[in-house]
Amino acid sequence: MATTEASNIKKIQVQRYKPEEYPEKHFMNQEKGIWAWMTTVDHKKIGLMFLCSALFFFFVGGVLALLLRTELLTPARSFMDSNVYNQVFTLHGAIMIFFFLIPAVPSALGNFVLPLQLGAKDVAFPRLNLASFYIYVTGAVIVLYAIFTGGIDTGWTFYTPYSATTSTNVLLITFGLFILGFSSILTGLNFIVTIHKLRAPGITWNRLPLNLWALYATSIIQVLATPVLAITLLLLTMERALGIGIFDPNLGGDPVLFQHFFWFYSHPAVYIMIVPGFGIISEVISTFSKKIIFGYWAIALSSLAIALIGFLVWGHHMFVSGQSSLANMVFSFLTFLVGIPTGIKIFNWIATMYRGSIDLKTPMLYAMAFLFLFTIGGFTGIMIGTLSVNIHLHDTYYIVAHFHYVMMGGMAIAFLAGLHYWWPKIFGKMYSEFWGRISCALIFIGFNMTFLPQFVMGSQGMPRRYHNYIDQFQPFHQLSTVGAYTMGVAFLIMAAYLLYSLLKGPKAPANPWGSRAMEWQASSPPTLHNFEHTPVIINGPYDYHKPMSEFQLGIAGSHNGHHDHAKGSVNVPETVTEKE
Amino acid sequence: MSGHHISSAKFLWIIATSLFFLTFVTVAVTWINIPEPWNVVMAIAIACVKATLVLAFFMNLYWDSRFNTMLFIASIMFFFILIGITLLDTLFRVDPVPSF
Amino acid sequence: MSDTTTAEERKVQHVQHHFVDGEQQFETAKLGMWVFLVTEILFFGGLFAAYIVYRSWYPELYTMASTELDTFWGTVNTIVLIGSSLTVAMAIRSAQLNQIKGLIYNLYITIGLACTFMVIKYFEYAHKFEIGILPGRHYTYEGIAHEKANIFFSIYYMMTGLHGIHVIIGIGLMIWLVVKAKRNIFHSEYYTPVEITGLYWHLVDIIWIFLFPLLYLID
Numbered sequence: 001m002a003t004t005e006a007s008n009i010k011k012i013q014v015q016r017y018k019p020e021e022y023p024e025k026h027f028m029n030q031e032k033g034i035w036a037w038m039t040t041v042d043h044k045k046i047g048l049m050f051l052c053s054a055l056f057f058f059f060v061g062g063v064l065a066l067l068l069r070t071e072l073l074t075p076a077r078s079f080m081d082s083n084v085y086n087q088v089f090t091l092h093g094a095i096m097i098f099f100f101l102i103p104a105v106p107s108a109l110g111n112f113v114l115p116l117q118l119g120a121k122d123v124a125f126p127r128l129n130l131a132s133f134y135i136y137v138t139g140a141v142i143v144l145y146a147i148f149t150g151g152i153d154t155g156w157t158f159y160t161p162y163s164a165t166t167s168t169n170v171l172l173i174t175f176g177l178f179i180l181g182f183s184s185i186l187t188g189l190n191f192i193v194t195i196h197k198l199r200a201p202g203i204t205w206n207r208l209p210l211n212l213w214a215l216y217a218t219s220i221i222q223v224l225a226t227p228v229l230a231i232t233l234l235l236l237t238m239e240r241a242l243g244i245g246i247f248d249p250n251l252g253g254d255p256v257l258f259q260h261f262f263w264f265y266s267h268p269a270v271y272i273m274i275v276p277g278f279g280i281i282s283e284v285i286s287t288f289s290k291k292i293i294f295g296y297w298a299i300a301l302s303s304l305a306i307a308l309i310g311f312l313v314w315g316h317h318m319f320v321s322g323q324s325s326l327a328n329m330v331f332s333f334l335t336f337l338v339g340i341p342t343g344i345k346i347f348n349w350i351a352t353m354y355r356g357s358i359d360l361k362t363p364m365l366y367a368m369a370f371l372f373l374f375t376i377g378g379f380t381g382i383m384i385g386t387l388s389v390n391i392h393l394h395d396t397y398y399i400v401a402h403f404h405y406v407m408m409g410g411m412a413i414a415f416l417a418g419l420h421y422w423w424p425k426i427f428g429k430m431y432s433e434f435w436g437r438i439s440c441a442l443i444f445i446g447f448n449m450t451f452l453p454q455f456v457m458g459s460q461g462m463p464r465r466y467h468n469y470i471d472q473f474q475p476f477h478q479l480s481t482v483g484a485y486t487m488g489v490a491f492l493i494m495a496a497y498l499l500y501s502l503l504k505g506p507k508a509p510a511n512p513w514g515s516r517a518m519e520w521q522a523s524s525p526p527t528l529h530n531f532e533h534t535p536v537i538i539n540g541p542y543d544y545h546k547p548m549s550e551f552q553l554g555i556a557g558s559h560n561g562h563h564d565h566a567k568g569s570v571n572v573p574e575t576v577t578e579k580e
Numbered sequence: 581m582s583g584h585h586i587s588s589a590k591f592l593w594i595i596a597t598s599l600f601f602l603t604f605v606t607v608a609v610t611w612i613n614i615p616e617p618w619n620v621v622m623a624i625a626i627a628c629v630k631a632t633l634v635l636a637f638f639m640n641l642y643w644d645s646r647f648n649t650m651l652f653i654a655s656i657m658f659f660f661i662l663i664g665i666t667l668l669d670t671l672f673r674v675d676p677v678p679s680f
Numbered sequence: 681m682s683d684t685t686t687a688e689e690r691k692v693q694h695v696q697h698h699f700v701d702g703e704q705q706f707e708t709a710k711l712g713m714w715v716f717l718v719t720e721i722l723f724f725g726g727l728f729a730a731y732i733v734y735r736s737w738y739p740e741l742y743t744m745a746s747t748e749l750d751t752f753w754g755t756v757n758t759i760v761l762i763g764s765s766l767t768v769a770m771a772i773r774s775a776q777l778n779q780i781k782g783l784i785y786n787l788y789i790t791i792g793l794a795c796t797f798m799v800i801k802y803f804e805y806a807h808k809f810e811i812g813i814l815p816g817r818h819y820t821y822e823g824i825a826h827e828k829a830n831i832f833f834s835i836y837y838m839m840t841g842l843h844g845i846h847v848i849i850g851i852g853l854m855i856w857l858v859v860k861a862k863r864n865i866f867h868s869e870y871y872t873p874v875e876i877t878g879l880y881w882h883l884v885d886i887i888w889i890f891l892f893p894l895l896y897l898i899d
Contacts, residue, residue: 121698124708189715196647197708198698224658227719231726235838243817244834246730252828257733260666261726311661315669324672330665529697586776587769596766603758606892607751610899616739623893631886638769639882645707648714655718659725663732670733 012201014553017533019510019523026428026525041126042528046133047111048426053136054108057099058412064092066488069450069481075468085467086153087168093156094173098180099140101411102269105276106222107132107187109418110215112426114191116519116526117209119200119535124193132186139180146172155465157266160247160258164239171240178233181226184272188222191215200518201555202537209517209541210299214279217303221268221275221310229265232258256321263314271310274374274406275303277414278345281367284417285349287515288364289356292542295348302341309338319390328387335385342378346371361513362436366417369444373409377402380455395465398458401451409447416443416494423501424508428525431501435493442490449483514548517541521552585643595637602630693870706872713876717883720846724887727839731894734831744824745832746898748813750804754896757800758888764793765885768854768878775871780861783874787858790881794851801844808833836895843891846884853877 027044031037037045067088071080080088111129115122123129146152150169154162163170195208195216208216236258238244245251247258278299286293293299315323315331323331349371358364380402384390393399424430453476458464462473469477511520518537522530533554539546606626614622636642641649689695693702735742767790774782812820815837819830857874860866866874 115698124698125712126696126698128712185719189712189719192715193708193712196711197704223715223719224655224722227723228662228726231723234842235726235730238816238834238838242815242834244815244838245817245831246734246834252738252831254670254733256669257666257730260669261729264662264666311658312665315665322673323669324674326672327665327669330668584776586773589770589773592766592769592773596762599762599765600759603755603762603892606897607755610751610897613899619899623897624890627890627893630889634765634882634886634889638765639879644710648711651714651718652721655721655725659721659728662722662725663729666729666733667736671736 012536012555014536014555015533016549016552017521017531017535017554018552019521020527021510021523022428022507023523023525023527025527026523027528028525030528039130041122041130043111043115043123043126043129044426044526044530046129047108047113049133050103050111050136051108051426053140054100054104057095057140058104061092061096061100062488062491064088064095066484068092069477069484071467072469072477073481075471075474077468080467082467083153086155086465087151089465090152090155091147094143094152094177096407097156097269097273098177099143101273101407102184103136103187104415105280105411105418106191106215106218106272107136107183109280109415109422110191110218110276111187113422113519114194114212114215115198116425116522116530117212117517118194118198118203119518119531119537120194120198121529121531123190124197125190128186129190132183132190135179135186136183139176139178139183142176142179143173146176157262158236158258159262160236160239160255161249163236164247171237174233174237178230178237181230181233184222185226185230188219188226191219192223195219200535200537206296207537207540208300209279210282210293210296210303211276211279211517213300214275214277214282214303217307218272218275218279220304221272221307224311225265225268225272228261229269232261232265235261256318256323259318259321260314263317264311267314267317268307268310270403270406271306273411274414275306277370277411277418278303280414280418280421281349281370283515283517284363284367284421285352286542286544287421287513287517288359288361288367289353290359290514290544291352291356292540292544293348294351294354295344296540296542298344299348302344305341306338309334309341313338313385316385316390319387320394332385332387332390336382339378339382339385346375346378359513362431362433362440363417363421363513365437365440366413366420369440370410370413370417373405373413373444373447377405377407377410381406393458395463396458397454397462397464400464401454401458404451404454409451413443416440421513422519423498424512425519425522425524425526427502428508429501429505430508430512431505432497435497439490439494439497442493443487446483446486446488446490449486450480451483453477453479511548516544516546516548516551518551585640587637587640591637595633599630599633602626602633689869692867702869706875709872709876710879713879717879720883720887724839724842727835727842728890728894731835731839734835738826738828738831741824741826741828741832742898744826745829745836746896748808748821748824749836749896751896753800753804754892757797758892760793760797760800761885761888764790764797765882767793768881772871772874772878775866775874776868778868780864780866783866783871784858784861787854787861791851791854791858794847794854797847798844798851801840839891839895843884843887846887850877850881850884853880 027042031040031042037049040046067080068085071078071085111123146169149172152168152170152173154166154168154170158170158174195212199208235244235246239247243251246253247255249255282293282299312334313331315327316335319328319331380398384393384399384402420431420436457473457476460473462469462476508524510523512524513520516539518535518541519526521535531554533556535554537551538553539550606623609622609626610619635652641652689702693705695702695705699705699708767786771783771786771790774780774786808814811823813833814820815834816830819833821829854877857877860873
C-alpha cells in the first residue's frame with residue numbers, strides 16, 4: 001500500500017460467494033401474479049417475455065416458409081395464386097426479420113444475460129426496458145392487424161413506386177414497423193449506457209466478455225441506423241397518405257432515393273442480427289473448449305469494425321437499381337472490406353478450439369454448425385458483392401440462399417446455441433442431451449438440403465419471389481422442400497424436449513458447463529436482484545487456467561460498485577485477500 | 581451535487597446574446613449577393629457556430645465528460661456517411677444510352 | 681470499493697436500487713439522453729439528406745419556392761427558440777442553486793416561448809393552406825413557375841412538421857416538470873429530469889438553427 005504519493009490503488013477485502021444451488025426463491029417466483037409480470041422492471045422477466053414473443057413469431061414465420069416451399073413443389077399453381085404467394089413471402093420476410101431476428105438475441109437473450117455478465121443488478125433504465133417491450137408488442141399488434149385486414153405484397157423491402165401505389169395495407173404495416181423500431185432503439189440505448197456505467201469492480205474494458213463487446217457493437221448500430229429506417233417509413237407513410245411525391249417520378253421524386261434510405265438501415269440491420277450471434281459463439285466455443293479465447297482484442301475490435309464498415313456498404317443491394325457507376329464501384333469495393341473482420345473472427349474461433357478440451361454438448365454442436373454454415377454464407381456474400389457477378393445473380397435464388405445461410409445458418413443457429421447454452425440459467429432445468437443432438441443434426445442436414453440447391457438454381461437463373469418456374473428447376477425445388485420439412489420436424493422435436501425440460505426436466509446446477517463467465521456465478525435461475533453481493537473481478541473472462549473460486553469473489557453490499565475509469569481513481573489490484 | 585458546473589446568469593446571457601447576434605448576421609448575409617455555392621457554405625457555417633455555442637455552453641459539453649462530445653461528433657459523422665455516399669449516386673447519374 | 685452514501689442520501693436523491701449513488705445515476709441519465717439525441721440527429725438527418733439531394737437536382741426551384749416563406753416570422757421564431765434555450769438553461773441553473781421558485785418561473789417562460797413558436801407556426805401554415813400550398817397531391821398553388829414546386833413544400837412540411845411535433849412534446853415534458861417542481865421534488869441534489877429535458881430542448885433548438893437558413897434564407 002503506497003503511502004508516499006497519492007496512489008490510486010486501493011486494496012479491498014473480498015470474500016468468496018458461492019452461488020446457491022437449486023434455489024427455492026428465484027426471479028420467476030419472487031414476484032407473484034400476472035400483474036407482477038406485466039409491470040415488471042426486472043430485465044430477466046422482460047427478456048423472457050421477449051423470448052416468448054420472438055419464438056412465437058419464429059413459429060409463424062416458419063409456417064409461412066413451409067407454405068411457400070409447399071407451393072413450389074410443382075411449377076404450376078399448387079394451392080396459391082400468385083398474389084397470395086406475394087403476400088406470403090412478404091410476410092415471411094417481414095416477420096422473420098423484424099419480429100424474430102432483430103429482437104431475438106439482443107432483446108431476449110441479451111436482456112437476460114447482459115446485466116448478469118456485468119455483475120449488475122439490472123440494466124441502466126429498467127422502466128425504459130419495459131417500455132421497449134410494450135412498444136414491440138404495440139408494433140406487433142398493428143402489423144398483425146394489418147396482415148389480417150388486407151395484407152401486403154410488396155416484398156419485405158417495400159420498394160417504391162409499387163409500395164406507394166399498391167392497394168394493400170402498406171400504410172398500416174409501415175406504421176407498425178415504425179413503432180417497432182423504437183423498441184430496437186431503446187434496447188440499444190439501454191445496453192450502451194449499462195455497459196459504460198454499471199460494470200462491476202474489476203471489469204475493465206479488456207476484461208469485458210466478448211458477448212458484451214458484441215452486444216455493444218450491436219447497440220451502436222441499433223442506435224445509429226434504426227432512426228433512419230424510422231424516417232424512411234414515415235416518408236413512405238406520408239407518400240401514401242398525402243402523395244408528397246418524394247419517391248414518385250411523376251412528381252419529380254426518385255424511387256432510388258427510397259432504396260438508399262431503406263438500405264442505409266437495412267444493411268446495418270443484418271449486422272444487428274448477426275453480431276450478437278458472434279458474441280454467443282465466442283462464449284460457447286470458449287466454454288466448451290475449456291480454453292481461453294484466441295485473439296480477444298481481435299474479436300472485440302472486429303465487432304466494432306463490422307459495425308462501422310457495415311454502414312458504408314448499403315448500395316450493394318442496389319447495383320442494378322440505377323445507381324451511378326461511381327457509386328456502384330465504391331460500394332463493391334467497400335463490401336469486400338467487411339469480410340475481413342468477419343474472417344478474422346472465424347479464424348480466431350477455430351484457433352480457440354485447437355488443443356482445447358472439447359465437450360460436444362448441444363450448444364457446442366450448434367456453434368460448430370454455425371462455423372460451417374456461416375462461412376458458406378459469408379463467402380457467397382463476397383461473391384455477390386462483386387459488381388460484375390451481381391449483375392447476373394441479383395434477384396435470383398443465389399441471393400436467397402446467401403442470406404438464408406447467414407441469417408438462418410448463422411444467426412438462427414447461433415440463437416439456438418445461445419438458447420441451449422443459457423437454458424439452464426434462465427429456467428433452472430436441464431434438457432435431454434440426446435434429443436438436443438438429434439434435433440441439431442436434423443436441422444443441419446435439413447438446412448443444407450433446403451438451401452444448397454438454391455445456390456445452384458440461382459446461378460442457373462431461377463429468379464426469386466416467383467411462384468412458378470420452368471421444369472428444369474423442379475428437382476432443386478423438390479429437394480429444397482424436403483429439406484424444409486426436415487427442419488420443421490426438427491423444430492417440433494426441439495419444442496417437445498424443451499417443453500418437457502420445463503415441466504419435468506432435472507434441476508440445473510448453477511454452473512452446469514463449468515464456465516468462468518459471471519452469469520454462471522449466480523444461481524440457476526438467478527434471484528430477483530441477480531447478486532446479493534457486489535461481484536469483484538480479478539481475472540479475464542476466459543481464464544480457464546485459473547481456479548473457479550477466483551471467479552466467485554465479491555464484497556458485501558447491496559448495490560453495484562461502479563468502476564469509474566474516467567476519474568481513474570480506483571483499481572482493484574491483483575492481490576486480494578480471500579476468505580473462504 | 582458537487583462537481584456539477586453551474587454557469588453564471590451573466591454567462592448564459594452572453595451566450596444568448598451572441599446567438600441573437602449571429603441570427604441577425606445570418607439574415608444580413610442574405611442581403612449581400614454571394615455567388616453559389618458560397619452562400620450556402622456561409623449559411624451553414626454560421627449555423628454551425630451557433631450550434632456549437634448551444635452544444636458547448638447551454639448543453640454544457642465544454643465541462644462534461646469527453647465521451648458525450650464524442651457521441652455527438654459520431655452522430656454527425658454517420659450523417660455525413662449517409663449523405664456523402666448517397667450523393668455519390670445522385671450527383672453522378674448519367675442518362676442511359678438513347679438507342680437502348 | 682467502499683460505498684459512502686447513506687440511506688438518507690439515496691432517498692433524497694431518488695436513487696434506484698441498481699445504482700451506487702445519486703452521482704452515478706445522474707451521469708447515467710445524462711449519457712442515456714445523449715445517446716437518445718444521437719438517434720434524433722440521425723432521424724432528422726434522413727430529412728436533411730432528402731433536402732440536400734433534391735436541392736442538388738432542382739436548385740432554381742428552391743430559390744423560387746423559398747420566397748413564399750416569410751423571412752421575418754422565421755427570424756422571429758429563431759429568436760424565440762434561442763430565448764427558450766436561454767430560459768431552460770436558467771431553469772437548470774435555478775435547480776442547481778436550489779431556487780425552486782426560479783426554476784418554476786423559468787420553466788413557465790420556456791413553455792410560453794415554445795407556445796409562441798407554435799402559434800407563429802400555426803399562422804404560417806394557415807396562410808399557406810389558404811393560398812393552396814398544401815402537402816403532396818393536394819398542392820394547388822399556381823404562384824411558382826416550376827412544375828415540381830410541390831416537392832420543396834413536401835420537404836418543408838415534413839421537416840417543420842416533425843420539428844413542430846418535437847416542440848409540442850417538449851412543451852408536454854416541461855409542463856410535467858412544473859408539476860413535479862411544485863410538489864417540491866427537485867432540489868440542488870436532485871434535478872436530473874430537468875437536466876435531461878433541457879438537453880432535449882436544446883437539440884430541438886439546434887435543429888431549428890439549421891432549418892431556418894436552409895428553408896427560409898435561400899436567396
